[in-house]
Amino acid sequence: MKKIFVLLITCILFSCSLDDGDETQVSYEFLPIESVDIPSEFELNENYEITLTYFRPTDCHAFNNVFFERNEDSRTVAVVAAKYITKENTCDTINTEHETTFNLLAAQRENYLFKFWQGVDDQGENLYLEIEVPVIN
Numbered sequence: 001m002k003k004i005f006v007l008l009i010t011c012i013l014f015s016c017s018l019d020d021g022d023e024t025q026v027s028y029e030f031l032p033i034e035s036v037d038i039p040s041e042f043e044l045n046e047n048y049e050i051t052l053t054y055f056r057p058t059d060c061h062a063f064n065n066v067f068f069e070r071n072e073d074s075r076t077v078a079v080v081a082a083k084y085i086t087k088e089n090t091c092d093t094i095n096t097e098h099e100t101t102f103n104l105l106a107a108q109r110e111n112y113l114f115k116f117w118q119g120v121d122d123q124g125e126n127l128y129l130e131i132e133v134p135v136i137n
Contacts, residue, residue: 014077024086031055031079031121033129034097042106042135045081052116054079062093066102067117073110076128077102078117088113 035092050065058123060083067078079100087093106112112135 024084027083028080030117033079033116033131037114038131042133044106044137045137046106048104049101050104051099052079053099054100056096058091059094060084063100074113074115076115109135111135
C-alpha cells in the first residue's frame, strides 16, 4: 500500500504548477469504489471484464485511470482521478455516478483476492471491499 501513496504523492508533486499564472494545476487522487461487477468465478486462461462504479465528486475531477497492483495472489484496485484547477474557477459539487472497466486474464490457478479501495476511516486506515474469486480449470 505504501507504493500507492508514493505514486500518488509523486504524481502530485510533479504535476502541479508553482507559478501564479493562469495555468491549470493538476493533482491526482483516488476516488472510492462504490460497487464492483465481477464474475463469481474465473475459468483458467479466460479474459474477464470487471466494472467499477464510483462517484465523481466535483466538476473539476476527471477519470484518469485504474490503479492495479499485484501482490502474490491479491490485487489492489483503485480509481485514479485527475483534479484540474485554474485560478479563475471553483469546483462545483456534482457527485455523479460513473463506471469504468478493466480486463483481467485469469492466468493463475490459485484464487484471486481483490481489494477494491473504498476510502479511509476516521483513524486514517484504508478501507477495502475484499472479494475472493475462485479459479476453475
